[in-house]
Amino acid sequence: METLNRTEAVSLTGLRKTFTTPRTKVEAVRGVDLSIQAGQIVALLGPNGAGKTTTVDMILGLTQPSSGSVEVLGLSPHRAVTSGRVSAVLQTGGLLRDMTVRETITVIATMHGQAGRVTQVMDRTGLTAIAKRRVGKCSGGEQQRIKFALALLPDPDVLILDEPTAGMDVMARRDFWENMRSEASSGRTIIFATHYLEEAQNFAERTVLMSHGRIVADGATEELRKLISGRTVSATLPTEQAISQAEAFDASVSIAERNGQRISFKCADSDRFAQTLLTDLGAWDLEISAPSLEDAFIQLTEDAQ
Numbered sequence: 001m002e003t004l005n006r007t008e009a010v011s012l013t014g015l016r017k018t019f020t021t022p023r024t025k026v027e028a029v030r031g032v033d034l035s036i037q038a039g040q041i042v043a044l045l046g047p048n049g050a051g052k053t054t055t056v057d058m059i060l061g062l063t064q065p066s067s068g069s070v071e072v073l074g075l076s077p078h079r080a081v082t083s084g085r086v087s088a089v090l091q092t093g094g095l096l097r098d099m100t101v102r103e104t105i106t107v108i109a110t111m112h113g114q115a116g117r118v119t120q121v122m123d124r125t126g127l128t129a130i131a132k133r134r135v136g137k138c139s140g141g142e143q144q145r146i147k148f149a150l151a152l153l154p155d156p157d158v159l160i161l162d163e164p165t166a167g168m169d170v171m172a173r174r175d176f177w178e179n180m181r182s183e184a185s186s187g188r189t190i191i192f193a194t195h196y197l198e199e200a201q202n203f204a205e206r207t208v209l210m211s212h213g214r215i216v217a218d219g220a221t222e223e224l225r226k227l228i229s230g231r232t233v234s235a236t237l238p239t240e241q242a243i244s245q246a247e248a249f250d251a252s253v254s255i256a257e258r259n260g261q262r263i264s265f266k267c268a269d270s271d272r273f274a275q276t277l278l279t280d281l282g283a284w285d286l287e288i289s290a291p292s293l294e295d296a297f298i299q300l301t302e303d304a305q
């Protein structure tokens with residue numbers, strides 16, 4: 001049945017999860033509202049303990065919210081997952097070590113009634129070359145690729161990945177994301193949790209930053225990248241004329257803060273700008289700083305208001 005939200009892949013409303021143990025209460029997710037449209041690629045970025053896994057688990061129906069609601073493709077998580085329209089690559093969840101790679105893919109494919117997709121999925125995930133290898137002999141990165149292949153078997157509309165490159169070296173990470181890129185171009189909605197800003201930058205069009213169970217900011221990853229790539233250069237300048245000349249250095253330079261002759265400039269090319277300040281404009285006490293991820297996001301949210 002068509003619903004009004006037919007272009008909405010995931011909708012989270014007032015989502016909360018509190019884990020209660022005999023000793024403590026952990027508010028893992030503290031009121032998350034999030035709407036992800038079909039076809040978007042979204043990074044859930046945040047440090048350890050931010051609540052990313054708990055959120056992903058609620059989207060997949062693996063954990064029940066304490067309050068709030070989750071809809072996936074207009075369905076309950078359970079219905080969306082059992083219909084094969086949503087699948088996931090999770091941090092936990094074991095593979096059987098004694099089976100070969102091909103056996104693993106074939107068994108799960110058969111269970112889903114997708115035996116015809118085994119060869120295609122193995123080719124697409126680069127597993128054909130290691131088809132006869134026992135899973136227990138596969139590297140961490142190869143095992144992640146197997147999980148990725150299993151997630152692709154039902155040909156899902158929504159693919160959720162919880163730190164999919166954990167345990168991979170740099171090369172394996174690069175290969176993995178290249179693969180994902182081609183999956184994304186086929187119009188799937190992809191949501192992935194990561195600790196790495198770089199992964200969000202390289203892959204997601206939208207980044208949702210979580211911290212302490214809340215969404216701290218939500219915006220276009222490109223905007224974030226621009227904010228992060230800029231630098232703040234602070235220096236004391238001798239004259240008003242030197243300050244004006246510094247401001248005219250290039251179009252990216254602007255004054256962020258001024259305290260007498262002590263000025264903080266924002267700029268794109270900090271190395272060249274700093275050199276000009278010191279050698280041509282007689283500046284001293286020069287400091288260069290990069291905005292932290294949190295700083296950048298605070299600015300993003302302020303800009304959005």
Ligand SMILES: Nc1ncnc2c1ncn2[C@@H]1O[C@H](COP(=O)(O)OP(=O)(O)OP(=O)(O)O)[C@@H](O)[C@H]1O
Pocket residue numbers: 019020021026027028046047048049050051052053054055195
């Ligand atoms: N089953 C549980 N029982 C008690 N506390 C839990 C449980 N699961 C998660 N937590 C706590 O909830 C908080 C959020 O954890 P969660 O795993 O969602 O964060 P995360 O952002 O995914 O972190 P990581 O990047 O380390 O996976 C943490 O403080 C964690 O210790």
